[in-house]
Amino acid sequence: MTTHLADPDHNPSFTRGIFLGELREDLVFPFPELPPAQREDLDAILDAFRTWASATVDTARLDRDGRFGDDVRAGMAELGMMGLNIPEEYGGFGASALLFSRVFGEVGTTDAALAVYFGAHQSIGCKGITLFGTDEQKRRWLTQCATGERVAAFCLTEPGSGSDAQAMRTTAVPAADGTHYVLNGEKIWISNAGYAGVFTVFAKVPVEVDGKPKQRVTAFIVDARAPGVKLGKIEEKMGIKASDTRSVSFENVRVPVEDRLGEVGGGFRIALEILNSGRLGLAAGSSRGARRILDLALSYAKERKQFGRPIGSFEMIQRKFAVAAAECYAADAGWMICAAMVDRGGVDFSLETAACKVFASELAFRASCDAQQVAGGLGYSKEYPYEQAVRDSRIMLIFEGTNEILRALIALSGLQQPGEQLKELGRAFRDPLRSLGAIGSYIGGRVKRQLAKPEFSRVHAALKDEAESVAQAVHDLALAVEKLLVVHGKDVIERQFHQERLANSAIDIYLSTAALSRATWAIAKAGSPELAVADIDNARIFVSMAMRRTRRALRALERNQDARLKSLAERALETGSLTVETPTDA
Numbered sequence: 001m002t003t004h005l006a007d008p009d010h011n012p013s014f015t016r017g018i019f020l021g022e023l024r025e026d027l028v029f030p031f032p033e034l035p036p037a038q039r040e041d042l043d044a045i046l047d048a049f050r051t052w053a054s055a056t057v058d059t060a061r062l063d064r065d066g067r068f069g070d071d072v073r074a075g076m077a078e079l080g081m082m083g084l085n086i087p088e089e090y091g092g093f094g095a096s097a098l099l100f101s102r103v104f105g106e107v108g109t110t111d112a113a114l115a116v117y118f119g120a121h122q123s124i125g126c127k128g129i130t131l132f133g134t135d136e137q138k139r140r141w142l143t144q145c146a147t148g149e150r151v152a153a154f155c156l157t158e159p160g161s162g163s164d165a166q167a168m169r170t171t172a173v174p175a176a177d178g179t180h181y182v183l184n185g186e187k188i189w190i191s192n193a194g195y196a197g198v199f200t201v202f203a204k205v206p207v208e209v210d211g212k213p214k215q216r217v218t219a220f221i222v223d224a225r226a227p228g229v230k231l232g233k234i235e236e237k238m239g240i241k242a243s244d245t246r247s248v249s250f251e252n253v254r255v256p257v258e259d260r261l262g263e264v265g266g267g268f269r270i271a272l273e274i275l276n277s278g279r280l281g282l283a284a285g286s287s288r289g290a291r292r293i294l295d296l297a298l299s300y301a302k303e304r305k306q307f308g309r310p311i312g313s314f315e316m317i318q319r320k321f322a323v324a325a326a327e328c329y330a331a332d333a334g335w336m337i338c339a340a341m342v343d344r345g346g347v348d349f350s351l352e353t354a355a356c357k358v359f360a361s362e363l364a365f366r367a368s369c370d371a372q373q374v375a376g377g378l379g380y381s382k383e384y385p386y387e388q389a390v391r392d393s394r395i396m397l398i399f400e401g402t403n404e405i406l407r408a409l410i411a412l413s414g415l416q417q418p419g420e421q422l423k424e425l426g427r428a429f430r431d432p433l434r435s436l437g438a439i440g441s442y443i444g445g446r447v448k449r450q451l452a453k454p455e456f457s458r459v460h461a462a463l464k465d466e467a468e469s470v471a472q473a474v475h476d477l478a479l480a481v482e483k484l485l486v487v488h489g490k491d492v493i494e495r496q497f498h499q500e501r502l503a504n505s506a507i508d509i510y511l512s513t514a515a516l517s518r519a520t521w522a523i524a525k526a527g528s529p530e531l532a533v534a535d536i537d538n539a540r541i542f543v544s545m546a547m548r549r550t551r552r553a554l555r556a557l558e559r560n561q562d563a564r565l566k567s568l569a570e571r572a573l574e575t576g577s578l579t580v581e582t583p584t585d586a
């Protein structure tokens with residue numbers, strides 16, 4: 001198993017485990033630390049980046065201009081940022097996922113559009129070449145990407161296929177002489193398109209299977225300078241304005257066969273793998289971005305006086321900071337543990353990166369809105385950074401998998417194993433005499449799960465109650481999953497009200513565990529709980545909020561208003577209006 005790949009078929013997964021009532025502590029403890037040499041590297045990179053950024057990156061100006069100046073792009077390349085996680089043998093720095101994500105967080109703190117530029121290049125643009133390219137492809141393309149000579153972009157979305165990426169219509173037809181493919185189609189919303197020197201493009205290749213014509217999604221490395229590659233106009237967006245977003249069309253573009261990435265038909269898996277790791281950077285950028293805007297609001301809350309006292313002394317304002325502090329604590333812990341899983345290899349981290357992206361993106365948007373509220377009228381003015389933060393952070397909930405799609409992914413992937421067990425059981429009951437073994441072991445396992453609630457053994461005793469409530473939630477989740485599968489069977493695929501509840505519970509359980517792991521580490525580092533009070537408070541507040549949400553979500557699997565909600569939505573969709581007529585309507 002190569003590192004940087006999530007492999008659900010072979011590798012253990014913390015989040016899949018909780019759907020079975022299992023707590024794989026070994027995957028989330030101990031809390032990860034950078035080894036000393038990497039720590040030094042990180043300090044040096046952050047120092048150089050901060051010094052450069054404070055002199056060069058004016059986020060309000062980027063927002064106004066809607067474009068990076070040449071100094072910004074050249075500076076990123078000179079600092080070595082464009083090759084940070086490209087392997088050393090291809091001219092990059094070869095950063096670990098943990099180091100890369102931490103730097104990503106710093107870029108996110110500096111400017112969201114710059115973070116998208118950085119991420120679209122390395123997290124998704126050339127990541128496919130790093131993960132799946134041949135040595136020759138890596139030498140040809142990655143070396144140029146590492147220096148920033150060629151900026152990379154990722155071309156998956158099309159006018160008719162966004163979330164449903166498999167419905168793409170772009171085609172790559174092999175030429176009769178076997179030397180190249182002919183690429184035709186249009187991709188939209190492509191970040192970095194206008195700066196790009198190379199694209200990772202997904203297209204359907206016609207093949208014959210059992211004598212029948214089929215189309216197979218395949219990945220290609222496409223030279224942005226090739227004849228037939230055309231860029232659309234720059235999209236006018238709500239935020240991340242300096243990020244260059246455009247459509248890219250391919251008209252009979254000749255793509256040499258040696259630029260096919262992976263096997264014919266392997267493209268969809270490649271796209272998913274790229275996005276699995278790409279989401280980690282987005283999570284780090286979002287949670288660090290949330291901290292930056294809250295820090296600004298904090299200073300304002302200390303200075304601004306109303307009713308004769310600083311507004312920060314009012315509890316309604318304090319509550320916003322306290323909740324956000326605990327959420328940032330857990331969000332950071334979540335992506336750090338997840339990055340360590342990526343570095344360790346042999347762990348399936350696909351659901352954790354999705355969980356981190358969903359939580360951190362919503363946190364960043366909420367935090368920006370809260371910071372804006374703390375700033376009052378100033379928060380609405382373009383002279384201050386709050387409104388830009390609200391606009392910039394909004395995109396994080398939409399790209400690299402919308403949060404709805406990622407919630408469905410978490411829930412349906414989590415349901416897979418329990419569903420298979422139940423299917424086995426269904427089969428066994430059809431022929432019970434011959435299947436006594438299967439029934440016996442299933443019932444044995446189930447009884448064991450019902451009797452033996454999982455327990456944490458590695459959480460510090462100071463957080464015993466919190467550990468107990470998370471373990472209880474894991475147990476309750478597994479029992480709820482089993483009931484749900486018995487009631488709905490495979491129709492659960494259509495039950496998105498439930499999927500959302502399961503996904504939210506899984507996200508909260510993963511992040512609570514991450515917060516407990518982090519606080520346990522902090523207590524050990526400090527020497528005693530009394531010396532790690534801030535960590536303990538953050539973990540306690542987060543776990544208590546998250547577990548309250550989880551209990552409510554699991555209860556709602558049985559007692560809910562789903563049927564009524566559905567008929568309200570369907571009525572509105574049918575009539576085209578959300579409201580019923582009121583007596584004052586003319």
Ligand SMILES: Cc1cc2nc3c(=O)[nH]c(=O)nc-3n(C[C@H](O)[C@H](O)[C@H](O)COP(=O)(O)OP(=O)(O)OC[C@H]3O[C@@H](n4cnc5c(N)ncnc54)[C@H](O)[C@@H]3O)c2cc1C
Pocket residue numbers: 120153154155156157161162163164188189190191192237245395398399400401402403404405408
């Ligand atoms: C600024 C920006 C930059 C981008 N950069 C890139 C890039 O570099 N490369 C690239 O390939 N793409 C990029 N995208 C595209 C982005 O990934 C897509 O917009 C996103 O995947 C959603 O696709 P869509 O816009 O077609 O929305 P749709 O898929 O049409 O979705 C519309 C809504 O329906 C919901 N929905 C859809 N299906 C379901 C379902 N089964 N269950 C529940 N809800 C559902 C969605 O969650 C969403 O809320 C970018 C987009 C933007 C706005």
